Amino acid sequence: MSTIAAFYGGKSILITGATGFLGKVLMEKLFRTSPDLKVIYILVRPKEGQTLQQRVFQVLDSKLFEKVKEVCPNVHEKIRAISADLNQNDFAISKEDVQELLSHTNIIFHCAATVRFDDHLRHAVQLNVTATQQLLLMASQMPKLEAFIHISTAFSNCNLKHIDEVVYPCPVEPKKIIDSMEWLDDAIIDEITPKLIGDRPNTYTYTKALGEVVVQQEGGGLNIAIVRPSIMGATWQEPFPGWVDNLNGPSGLIIAAGKGFLRSIRATPMAVADLIPADTVVNLTLAVGWYTAVHRPKSTLVYHCTSGNLNPCNWGKMGFQVLATFEKIPFERAFRRPNADFTTNNISTHYWNAVSHRAPAIIYDFYLRLTGRKPRMTKLMNRLLRTVSMLEYFINRSWEWSTHNTEMLMSELSPEDQRVFNFDVRQLNWLEYIENYVLGVKKYLLKEDMAGIPEAKQHLKRLRNIHYLFNTALFLIVWRLLIARSQVARNVWFFIVSFCYKFLSYFRASSTLKV
Numbered sequence: 001m002s003t004i005a006a007f008y009g010g011k012s013i014l015i016t017g018a019t020g021f022l023g024k025v026l027m028e029k030l031f032r033t034s035p036d037l038k039v040i041y042i043l044v045r046p047k048e049g050q051t052l053q054q055r056v057f058q059v060l061d062s063k064l065f066e067k068v069k070e071v072c073p074n075v076h077e078k079i080r081a082i083s084a085d086l087n088q089n090d091f092a093i094s095k096e097d098v099q100e101l102l103s104h105t106n107i108i109f110h111c112a113a114t115v116r117f118d119d120h121l122r123h124a125v126q127l128n129v130t131a132t133q134q135l136l137l138m139a140s141q142m143p144k145l146e147a148f149i150h151i152s153t154a155f156s157n158c159n160l161k162h163i164d165e166v167v168y169p170c171p172v173e174p175k176k177i178i179d180s181m182e183w184l185d186d187a188i189i190d191e192i193t194p195k196l197i198g199d200r201p202n203t204y205t206y207t208k209a210l211g212e213v214v215v216q217q218e219g220g221g222l223n224i225a226i227v228r229p230s231i232m233g234a235t236w237q238e239p240f241p242g243w244v245d246n247l248n249g250p251s252g253l254i255i256a257a258g259k260g261f262l263r264s265i266r267a268t269p270m271a272v273a274d275l276i277p278a279d280t281v282v283n284l285t286l287a288v289g290w291y292t293a294v295h296r297p298k299s300t301l302v303y304h305c306t307s308g309n310l311n312p313c314n315w316g317k318m319g320f321q322v323l324a325t326f327e328k329i330p331f332e333r334a335f336r337r338p339n340a341d342f343t344t345n346n347i348s349t350h351y352w353n354a355v356s357h358r359a360p361a362i363i364y365d366f367y368l369r370l371t372g373r374k375p376r377m378t379k380l381m382n383r384l385l386r387t388v389s390m391l392e393y394f395i396n397r398s399w400e401w402s403t404h405n406t407e408m409l410m411s412e413l414s415p416e417d418q419r420v421f422n423f424d425v426r427q428l429n430w431l432e433y434i435e436n437y438v439l440g441v442k443k444y445l446l447k448e449d450m451a452g453i454p455e456a457k458q459h460l461k462r463l464r465n466i467h468y469l470f471n472t473a474l475f476l477i478v479w480r481l482l483i484a485r486s487q488v489a490r491n492v493w494f495f496i497v498s499f500c501y502k503f504l505s506y507f508r509a510s511s512t513l514k515v
């Protein structure tokens with residue numbers, strides 16, 4: 001019997017962000033391995049005209065929970081959804097619900113966050129810092145609380161090259177930032193945001209770093225740990241390979257490339273793609289929950305949930321395997337293809353591609369307008385290119401994360417726990433994982449029929465040919481305009497033409513001589 005699974009039996013567990021990508025995989029694993037747990041409280045906000053119950057039903061109705069329903073048929077009864085908005089004071093939870101949470105909660109997994117890289121600083125602080133502070137305050141009033149696990153990100157200190165499993169101080173105290181957000185207006189916040197975030201690329205990484213400082217400063221007296229995952233991808237093994245329902249990060253890129261919208265991205269092919277499967281993050285998080293509650297470490301331990309230092313994969317390899325899966329060809333063939341341009345760090349290629357991505361969208365919208373339909377492609381393409389540009393910081397750099405605490409924890413687990421809560425990424429086969437990821441995106445995120453793969457392949461081929469044709473036409477038009485206006489361009493053109501002519505004459509003469 002797994003010690004960790006037994007530990008969660010009979011427990012009342014509070015999860016924030018349970019309707020998000022990580023939260024769902026976490027709940028699924030808890031129910032599957034500890035079906036005798038008492039209750040999972042989830043803080044949910046009503047959304048898009050759906051009631052709380054409808055939101056819970058939607059989560060449980062997903063394919064992700066199919067196995068759970070076999071081992072825990074009364075799973076509906078074990079979820080207690082509490083109406084809460086983490087943007088509001090005291091989360092806008094009713095008094096009765098607060099009382100219930102305070103009296104019963106044994107373990108907290110704090111997953112909720114805004115993961116939008118370019119969120120307004122006020123909103124990002126509210127959710128990633130202030131809400132964490134408020135949750136800690138609630139936690140300090142819970143007599144039965146055994147552990148508080150805070151989910152952060154490995155990129156909270158991405159301004160450093162080497163990152164240790166420690167909480168780094170921030171130049172401005174989080175409390176001062178929280179206070180200032182209350183009285184500064186949006187225009188001033190916009191002005192000071194670049195100065196506050198300093199050498200971090202966005203408000204997300206900055207506020208996640210502030211959140212960690214809050215946890216360390218205000219979690220005194222609680223058993224707290226911080227888990228820092230890197231870029232979370234589809235599941236590796238559990239409950240089945242390739243499950244994903246989130247457009248963030250690589251999934252969005254895979255869809256854009258698979259649909260033929262994105263031909264290349266400016267990535268450094270040798271930079272480490274620090275991807276980590278969602279089920280690996282969940283296994284580590286549950287092991288951390290157990291260890292923190294049972295062993296009660298004296299200080300707040302930080303655990304890096306990363307792959308780069310134990311089993312590195314780079315963006316080049318990932319790009320070729322994505323391509324290989326699209327085309328149903330072996331990795332080696334995709335790798336050898338001369339036009340395999342999924343990743344390139346060539347800046348001129350990048351700008352050329354930005355033009356050649358936008359121009360067809362504009363033409364297509366023109367066609368839609370002509371035929372009386374609503375144009376949508378330019379907007380979509382602009383959004384996509386903006387997302388890609390926000391990701392560029394992360395796909396052109398490598399970081400080193402130390403993993404002493406994570407490795408220590410692995411050595412503390414029994415062989416059975418190491419098997420049931422496996423977070424050893426050294427066992428991960430990247431090519432297999434990426435293939436399952438791409439197929440999972442098609443199946444679980446886009447909900448497309450797998451029988452349509454040959455047709456999709458044909459479609460991709462057609463789009464590729466249109467792209468080449470378009471690039472050639474665009475190149476010829478630009479070249480023609482240049483020749484008409486620039487003497488240098490005319491000289492280059494005459495040089496090329498005369499060079500080709502001489503080469504052909506030489507070739508003809510030498511073949512005549514042979515005869």
Ligand SMILES: NC(=O)c1ccc[n+]([C@@H]2O[C@H](COP(=O)([O-])OP(=O)(O)OC[C@H]3O[C@@H](n4cnc5c(N)ncnc54)[C@H](OP(=O)(O)O)[C@@H]3O)[C@@H](O)[C@H]2O)c1
Nearest residue numbers: 017018019020021022085086087111112113153229231232
């Ligand atoms: N995704 C990654 O690659 C990645 C990598 C490293 C670390 N992380 C960390 O992992 C955690 C989970 O990320 P994720 O990818 O699962 O994010 P996600 O899918 O965007 O989920 C975010 C969750 O937070 C909830 N939430 C947001 N605002 C809320 C509010 N005002 N009140 C109540 N709930 C609110 C969302 O609820 P709704 O369903 O109502 O929106 C959702 O359940 C975050 O702390 C993130 O920083 C993620």
